[in-house]
Amino acid sequence: MLLVSPFRKQLMKKALTALVLAVTVVFGLAACSPSAEPIELTAGTVVIDVGTPDEYGAGHLDGAINAEVQSPTFDGDVSALSQQRSCR
Numbered sequence: 872m873l874l875v876s877p878f879r880k881q882l883m884k885k886a887l888t889a890l891v892l893a894v895t896v897v898f899g900l901a902a903c904s905p906s907a908e909p910i911e912l913t914a915g916t917v918v919i920d921v922g923t924p925d926e927y928g929a930g931h932l933d934g935a936i937n938a939e940v941q942s943p944t945f946d947g948d949v950s951a952l953s954q955q956r957s958c959r
Contacts, residue, residue, distance in 0.1 A: 917952065921945075 875883075912918070920931045921940035931937070938948040 919949070919952070 918932050918935040920927050920935040920937050922931075922937070923939050923941075924937060927935075927937040927939075936952065938945060938952070942948070
């Protein structure tokens with residue numbers, strides 16, 4: 872059986888924690904990078920802001936419609952939009 876000193880165990884835990892944190896940060900930043908090509912919006916494009924009404928009030932894209940994703944009425948709100956507009 873291999874015996875490891877308490878100091879060495881603590882050092883290995885810190886190194887492993889730092890490695891996991893670094894990998895998480897790298898992948899998190901990669902996921903947030905802007906897309907290579909901008910999305911082209913046409914006159915018929917519907918943009919839905921799924922933030923809270925306060926977040927929507929603090930700023931949103933021009934023409935965006937607020938439908939809070941955590942609202943109990945979210946499914947009905949989105950269904951109503953698809954009936955009002957021709958959604959693809």
